[in-house]
Amino acid sequence: MNARMPASVRRLLLGFSLPVYLLLYAPLVLIAVFSFAPPPHGSAPGFSWYAELLRTPPILAAFRRSLTLAICSSILGTLLGTLMGFGLSRFRPASGRGPGAALPSLIIYTPIIMPSLVFGISELIFFNLIHQSTGLLAAGLLTMGIAHVTFQAPYVALVVFARMAGLDPNLFEASHDLYANGLQSFWHLTIPVIRPALLGGFLLAFTLSIDDFTISYFTSGPGSTTLPIYIYSAVARKGISPDINALATLMIATVIGVALLHYAFTRRSERRLIARVGD
C-alpha cells in the first residue's frame, strides 16, 4: 500500500486532511467548552449549566419523550424492517423481471430518497386530514412514532438484506433437509445468524430516530416536544445560550460514546469470528 503513493503525496494528503478533521470537530468541541462557562453570578467555570438542566422540568420531559419515542419506534421499525429484508432476500421470485418484481424495492427506497421536508409535510397533511375526518391520530408522540417507523424500517431492511446476501444459501437448504418448517428455520437458523444485523439495525433505527429533526418537527403536536424540537425552538427564540450548550454537549457526547462502543464491540466480535474461523 505504502509503495503505491509517494511519500510526498502522503504528506500532502495528511496536510490537507488534518484541517478537515479539525473543521469537523471544531464546532462540537467549542460548544462543549462553552458549556462549562461560569454562571451569571458565579465565578468559577464548572458544571453549573448541567445542574441547571436537571432543574428545568421541560428539558427532563423532552428527554423522556425522545427516549420513549426512539425505543418504541425502533422496536417496531426493526421488526418490520427485519421481516422485509428477510422476506425479500429469501422469497422474492428469482425469475422476476416484470414491474411487480421491482415494486418492493421501489417502495423500500421511497422513504430513503424522499427529501425529509417533503416526507414531513406529507405526514403533516395526512395526519391532519385523518384527524379532521375521524378524530383519531391527533398530532403527538404517536404520529411522530408512525413517521419514525416509516423511515427506520427501510434502513433496517437494507442492513438485514445485506447480511442475508452474505450468507450461504445452502444453510437454508440444510435446515429444510433436516425437516425444519419455515417458522422453525426462521427462529432457530435465521434469527441467530442475522443477530449482528438485528442489533446493528436496531442501533441504526435508534440513532435515526434520535437524530431526526425535520420529520419530527412536522408531525409533532403541542404536548410532544422532544429534545431536538426543544433546542430548535429555544434557539429560534433566544439564539445561543449556555444551558443549550450544556444540553447539546450531552447529546453529542452520548452519540459519540454509543458509536465508539458499538465500533469497539463489532471489532471485537469480528476478531473473535476471525479467530474461530482460523482454528
Place this chain on the structure above:
Amino acid sequence: MTAEAAIPARRGMAWRAEDFARRFRLWITAGPGLAWIVLFLIIPSAILLAIGFFSIGDYGNPRLPLTLEPLREVAGYSILGWSPGNITTILRSLLQAVSATVLTILLAYPVVFFIISRPPALRPLLLLFVILPSWTNQVVRTYAWMELLGPRSGLSHLAQALGFIPAHLGLLPGVFAMQVGLTYNYLPYMVVPLYAAAEKLDWTLVEAGRDLYASGQKLFWHTVFPQTMSGLLSGIILVAIPAFGDYVVPTLLGGGRSMMIGSLIASQFTETPNWPYGAALTIFMLVFTCAGLAVFRVLSRRFGGTGAMM
C-alpha cells in the same frame, strides 16, 4: 419422487404450488412493512402532490375547483403581477446546493485518499471519525455553527479585523453561513461513497501508468479518477438533493433575507398556511429530485457504476 418428476404435468403443478408458497411467504414477511410504507408515506405524498392542483381556500386550505393557479404562483405570478421572488429563491437554493456539492467534493478527495494511504487496520477508525459528527442531531450541529460564526467568536473577530464584515457583526445570518452549514452537514455523505469506490481501486492501472512515466497529475486524472466515478456520482446525489431541500440550515443560519426553497415550503404549512401553494412548490422540488436521480442513473450506467441496489 423420481417417477413423479418424470411426469412434466405433475412437476409443473408442484412447481406452481411451490411458487405459490413462496409468494405467500413473501407477502406475510415483507407485506406488513411494505403496506406500512405505502399507507404512511406513499399515499400521504400522493395527497400532498394532489393538493398542488386545488384552489386556495379562505384559511389557506385546499378547496375545489381544481386549478393550475398554485403552479403559476410558483413561477412568480400572483394577483399583484409577476415578481422574481420565487425564481430568486429557487436559483439561490440551486446555487447553494451546487456549490456545497463542489466544496464537499474538494474536501472529500484528499480525506478519502488520506484514509486509503493509511494501514488497513486504521482505515475504519479514520472513516468513523469523519462520519461521527453526522450522527449527532442536525439541529445540534447547526447550532454549533451559530456559536462558531456568532459575533463574539474568534472567526468573526478575525473577519472584522480583516474588514470583511462591520465591527460587532457576526458571520451570520447569510449566504456564507448557510454555505458553511450545508458543506459541514453533508461532507460525510460525500466521503462514504467515495471511500467505498476508492477502497476497491485497481492500483495495477496506476502502476502501469507510472511505468509509462505519467506525471502525478496525469496519473490521477487518467487512472485514479475514472475509477472513483461511481462513488463520486453517488456522493453528488446524496449531497445535492438533500442540500437543495434543506430546512434546518437555511432557517437557523440563513436568516430572513436569504431564504431557500426548504424554508419557503415549510412556511406555507406553518406560519401563514397556504397548502396548495406549498404543495405546488413541493411538486417542483420533487421534479428536481427525480430529474437528479434520472441523470444519476444514466451517468452511472455510462460510467459502469454498480448501482448496488436491493
